[in-house]
Amino acid sequence: MLTSTAAVARAGLDGIAVKPAECDVLDARDVPVDTVTVDYEGRDHLPSAEALEALARTADVRVTAPVRADGFDPLGDDSLLSALPETVGRVFVAGHPAYLTEAERERAVAPRLGAALQATPGAWVGTESVERVAMATGATQYDLLSRTTERELRAIRAAGFTGEIAVYAPTVLTDDEDAVLDAVGAYISRRRPVSRALPEGAPVDSTAKGRAREVLLAAADDYALVGTDREVAARTDALREAGATTVVGYPAQGLESLLE
Structure with missing residues (x-):
């Protein structure tokens, strides 16, 4: 592993998220972090048990498991879940609809999260679309960064929640506006408040102009960690001060962007 002078350390990230459809998950061994989460992008992209075991020798590895999907359903077919090393x-999530069949999308989330956590008490729970259900489990919360995250973290802590809270955010370690939009513009544009504010049919990458560009760049600060190493470090520090225990960055420009 590289030294703590790597960009990922200077930016204050505790962990990284990797997408197996985009890279070899074993490349994450080069990034000096304690935690690696592996996003679920469909059964075809699930890494092999051997690759996950190898990665787990260098970091705390957690695989995203959509509890409504066949193969991960603790109340049905859990063959893929039980085959994990x-x-x-695990990071138990409701599951992105794009990776679920119509029948899978109809399955109830709450009883499946409960059953999954009963079998694996140390798992994290993704909060996207099931915030109240996730909080009720008492497990480590895995929350997507948004414009209200810091306020919500303080409110959760003030209400007495003492469990761990991990925050996930696409990360772009540059202040080059075009690079930021090329890396996370599409992701940001899918966030509901942003999609409503964007002019219809406007491009969402570095070719965006005028109102669309203004909306996207403002939203980049709300929904992603963008800027110089120092600027991102200030944001990760603020998240931890508000109550986050772990900040996980998805390297939207590739793993190599975290190693400079």
Whole structure:
């Protein structure tokens, strides 16, 4: 592993998220972080048990497991879930509809999260679309960064929640506006407040102009960690001060962007 002078350390990230459809998950071994989460992008992109075991020798590895999907359903077909190595943790989520069949999307989330956590008490729970259900489990919350995250973290802590809270955010370690939009413009544009504010049919990458560009760049600060190493470090520090225990960045410009 590289030294702590790597960009990922200077930016204050505790962990990274990797997308197996985009890279070899074993490349994450080069990034000096304690935690690696593996996003679910469909059964075809699930890494092999051997690759996950190898990665788990260098970091705390957690695989995203959509509890409504066949293969991960603790109340039905859990063949993929049970085949994961014991050295690899889980992040139980409702599951992105794009990766679920119509029948899978109809399955109830709450009883499946409960059953999954009963079998794996140390798992994290993704809060996207099921915030109240996730909070009720008492497990480590895995929350997507938004414009209200810091306020919500303080409110959760003030209400007495003492569990761990991990925050996930696409990360772009540059202040080059075009690079930021090319890396996270499409992701940001899908966030509901942003999609409503964007002019219809406007491009969402570096070719965006006028009102669309203004909306996207403002939203980049709300929904992603963008800027110089120092600027991102200030944001990760603020998240931890508000109550986050772990900040996980998805390297939207590739793993190599975290190693400079």
